[in-house]
Amino acid sequence: MNASELKKAVADDRDEMVQSLCDMLRIVAVGPESKGPGEAERGKYLVALAKRLGFKSIEVFESHDPSVPTGRRPNVIVRLDGVGKKRLWVISHMDTVPEGDADAWKNPPFEPKVVSGKIYGRGAEDNGQELIASLYGLRALLRCGIAPEFNVGLVFVADEEHGNTHGIDFLISKGLFRKGDLVVVPDHGDPDGSAIEVVEKSLAWVKVEVIGKQTHASTPAHGINAFEVAARYMIAVVDRLRSKYKATDELFDPPVSTFAPTSCEANGLNVNTIPGRQVFSFDFRVLPRHKIRVIMADMRAIADGLEKKTGAKIKLSYIQKAVAAPKTSVDSEVVVRLSAAIMAVKGVKPRPVGIGGGTCAAPFRRMGIDAAVWSTAPGNAHDANEYARIRDPVSDAQVYAVLFAGKNLGRV
Ligand SMILES: [Zn+2]
Secondary structure, three states: OOHHHHHHHHHOOHHHHHHHHHHHHOOOOEOHHHOOOOOHHHHHHHHHHHHHOOOOEEEEEEEEOOOOOOOEEEEEEEEEOOOOOOEEEEEEEOOEOOOOOHHHOOOOOOOOEEEOOEEEOOOHHHHHHHHHHHHHHHHHHHHHOOOOOOEEEEEEEOOOOOOOOOOHHHHHHOOOOOOOOEEEEOOOOEOOOOEEEEEEOEEEEEEEEEEOEOEEOOOHHHOEOHHHHHHHHHHHHHHHHHHHOOOEOOOEEOOEOEEEEEEEOOOOOOOOEEOOEEEEEEEEEEOOOOOHHHHHHHHHHHHHHHHHHHOOEEEEEEEEEEOOOOOOOOOOHHHHHHHHHHHHHHOOOOEEEEEOOOOOHHHHHHOOOOEEEOOEOOOOOOOOOOEEEOHHHHHHHHHHHHHHHHHHOOOO
16 A cells, blocks of 8 residues: 555545544533533543544543542543554644633534534634544554554543643653654644644743722722732733843744733722722743743832832732743654655645644653644634634644554555
8 A cells, every 4th residue: 555545545534534523522621720521521432433443442541630520531542553662642632722702603612513614613623633633544544454653642631721730741640651752742733734843932821919909989099909000010011021032033933922911800890999909810932042930030020119109019920830841853753754744645845833832742842752743724723713624634634644654654
């Protein structure tokens, strides 16, 4: 069997892939931090699907989490052993973010709908299309009777959208991965499938709590308006950080560090009360050359100045902090192999990129394991009306199939 016959075997599964993706997206897998049920039901569905597709080695690793109804967060691993000793992992995630503003969706977010070559639904792109693509890519080898060159493990993790504690970090703590493994994380991509992400920015999510003094809105001088102090602080911080940390690196998209105010807790007050407490947060994605703790010191200094001026208290804390992991070399085996498979299937020339998002590649890179982040995707993760273009998971499944088969392609 050659590459084009294997590609055809994948393409023959197109309709089944669409069906499986839609069935999976219908099962809500939002994490408990967003008041969701976790991944238990979706995990069960995937175990049943893998069985139905003929896989024999399916394992579930459950992390204990009392904040979900089942008390467990599943991680599913589907394996197909190859002829060599080398191991190749594809790590995708089962969980999704919530729908966000429900009114912004044209169709209900958890009732996937196929419209002119696209599947609409929460999690269609992030990360459903690639999870399903990796499964059907490996299934093509099973069906065609090709042994993979590698011992392939498809890993469907929980908890990727909120810190990885019950997902990839849990699996790493079980000692499943070791140096010399090849890791593909299909959780970022560009529309033509040419971008291979080899480095990520540092990340800091910072919570800001402003304590003032509540009073009647007609006599603001009797209190300290926490909302107003929060607003002044927010603007002072972004102005200062954006002007101080403005270095660029064209490997990254966007090429600059980003400093964004994001969530804001409702203070729940009536219109004629001066708020005594206001909480909001920042999301920072910082080029690896800048130090998070230096940025935090700048934020503290601005807070100290505003505290003196206003009498308010400003407390800062990390919701999450991740210092940029080492870069995966463009000459590493996983990048070279993946590039060859992309070129063979898609005919595009792969190029290395850096991103601001954090993926499951970071913990591997910290362990000295080379990880390549890649997929073909329109780039609407977390948006309202998120969709996957059907052609992307199909052609990405072909890339996986060619990558998994490696040297064994042509020997059958
Ligand atoms: Zn994702």
